Amino acid sequence: MRKRHVLDLMNRHMSIKHQLSHRRFSHTSTLLHINSSPLYGRSVSRQLTGAFVTQWKSSHPDGTVVDRDLNATSISPIAAEWVGAAYTPEEARNPQQKELLALSDTLLAELEQADEYVFGVPMHNFGVPTVLKLWIDQIARVGRTFSYADGTPKGLLTGKKATFIIATGGIYDAQTQMASFNFVEPYLRSVFGFLGVTDATFLTTGGTAALNYGQDRDAFLAPHLQVVQSHAQTN
Numbered sequence: 181m182r183k184r185h186v187l188d189l190m191n192r193h194m195s196i197k198h199q200l201s202h203r204r205f206s207h208t209s210t211l212l213h214i215n216s217s218p219l220y221g222r223s224v225s226r227q228l229t230g231a232f233v234t235q236w237k238s239s240h241p242d243g244t245v246v247d248r249d250l251n252a253t254s255i256s257p258i259a260a261e262w263v264g265a266a267y268t269p270e271e272a273r274n275p276q277q278k279e280l281l282a283l284s285d286t287l288l289a290e291l292e293q294a295d296e297y298v299f300g301v302p303m304h305n306f307g308v309p310t311v312l313k314l315w316i317d318q319i320a321r322v323g324r325t326f327s328y329a330d331g332t333p334k335g336l337l338t339g340k341k342a343t344f345i346i347a348t349g350g351i352y353d354a355q356t357q358m359a360s361f362n363f364v365e366p367y368l369r370s371v372f373g374f375l376g377v378t379d380a381t382f383l384t385t386g387g388t389a390a391l392n393y394g395q396d397r398d399a400f401l402a403p404h405l406q407v408v409q410s411h412a413q414t415n
């Protein structure tokens with residue numbers, strides 16, 4: 181009886197081990213790495229997404245990383261012609277309408293081809309940076325990332341995993357006085373959930389303003405780097 185139990189346990193262990201190694205080595209996945217901080221070398225969110233990517237690469241040796249730097253991508257605000265093009269059935273679009281949607285199509289292809297996303301998001305005026313909102317306006321497309329086919333909204337970007345690495349100057353933890361000023365995480369959770377991305381992790385580094393008042397950067401970032409790296413490793 182006892183021997184059987186031990187054998188059972190061993191079998192189960194081997195099977196889990198097999199599944200893990202299978203997952204790790206046989207599927208080549210793609211990570212889409214999106215940044216939106218204008219501060220580059222001084223940016224906390226860029227440093228943390230960089231650490232995520234480094235860790236992810238070492239646990240996905242055959243994986244592919246696609247970089248999309250929103251501060252180096254020129255995106256116009258949505259105009260009436262763009263809306264007209266997006267709501268014209270694909271087969272009926274004229275060449276000018278196709279051209280209007282070209283950047284949106286490129287950005288959508290990046291999203292569709294990736295298995296996982298990591299976003300660097302600085303809080304700007306209690307919300308997401310303008311460049312990220314401009315990008316969201318390009319990728320929220322009827323028939324591509326959402327539909328109202330049966331009268332109810334349906335997200336079409338399914339089976340994806342997203343990590344949002346947010347940096348805020350102040351502290352907006354739940355239960356604090358400032359919590360209701362945080363429109364970054366609730367907004368991203370809602371809009372990505374609407375598009376079908378429900379497997380989303382939010383890692384927030386609050387209080388980065390301390391770095392402007394003499395706080396040591398490495399000491400400040402160390403615990404946040406650890407959280408990001410361990411999340412990337414297990415992802």
Ligand SMILES: Cc1cc2nc3c(=O)[nH]c(=O)nc-3n(C[C@H](O)[C@H](O)[C@H](O)COP(=O)(O)O)c2cc1C
Pocket residue numbers: 217218219222223224225226301302303304305306307347348349350351388389
């Ligand atoms: C234009 C601008 C607006 C900001 N607005 C806010 C804000 O509303 N609340 C806040 O706590 N911090 C605010 N900050 C501070 C940033 O959230 C903080 O510096 C954070 O570290 C930015 O991320 P980054 O280091 O990746 O750029 C703002 C910073 C900038 C540059």
